[in-house]
Amino acid sequence: MSVYTNVSGPELARFLQDYDLGKALALTGISAGVENSNYFLDTDQGRFILTLFERLPADKIPYFLDLTDWLSSQGIPCPRPMHTCSGRSLNTLCGKPAAIVQCLQGQSIEGRAATLMEIRALGALLAKMHKAGEEFPQRHPNPAGFAWMETTARHLVPHLDPQDNWIIADELAYQSQIHRETLPGGVIHADLFPDNVLFTGEQISGTIDFYYAGDDAWLYDLAVVANSWCALPDGKLDPALSPALWEAYVAARPLRVDEAPLWFAMLRVAALRFWLLRLDAVHFRRPGAITFCKDPEEYRRILLQRRQGL
Ligand SMILES: Nc1ncnc2c1ncn2[C@@H]1O[C@H](COP(=O)(O)OP(=O)(O)O)[C@@H](O)[C@H]1O
């Protein structure tokens, strides 16, 4: 259960006085999720999500709330923040930064493969999200870019076996020659895994967890999605899902001529990013936070396949 901060009835009532959202009827902790304390908040005006930020410092949070506010205004199904009566989306509850956002309908497909319809909907939505972010005025370079990967790899060296250290160093050497900053880009979600997409039927009703978002190559974001939605158990790309994702994406955002040749480079760097993230979580557990670690081996396998063009 990852609710790290318990909110009492009187604290919640005081907090809600800043909003025009009615009276609290129920507050129910959400067990999924590992970073923040999330609650379903039912008021006499409907259901919302209350998040207490456990990791991000308060000054880093407005970017994410402003971004989802913007994308939502552009028709992207993502959690629109609620504003206080004085117009703020970020507030404080129990001494932690806190926000109330729209509760989106739908269920994730986690645990099973996507259907072709679902993957096409995802490709089209990702392209729409990229285009919707073009006019977003705030800049926020992807914090998990090449420099993050180099630093993380260096910290991991004493914890990994020589073969894994060699693969990582070799991949970093290859990636140092790929200049994805020259590719078309802008706002990317950067973590649009199956647990962060909600479906109602085969339509996407929500995208959540924008806390890794930033500016980077759009093709890299598509690669994050391809690795996380279209990998077979052995790590290879699914021969039906992967082309369906690609076709739906390029139909909505035709690629520039220099993008397609870098597809495998992007799949490789996206695989490396999540292998490193998971290794980091396993070897440097943050006290009290991560309650379970996702399997790094899955992304090692994916990286090895992509390095072979599979
Ligand atoms: N806006 C939302 N609408 C509906 N459900 C949500 C929303 N935000 C979070 N959830 C639910 O809460 C869970 C945890 O949210 P998530 O943002 O992934 O947490 P964390 O950042 O702690 O990993 C999600 O799997 C989803 O079930």
Ligand SMILES: N[C@@H](CCOP(=O)(O)O)C(=O)O
């Ligand atoms: N999706 C990533 C890790 C990010 O975790 P999240 O719970 O914040 O989405 C992975 O699977 O490694």
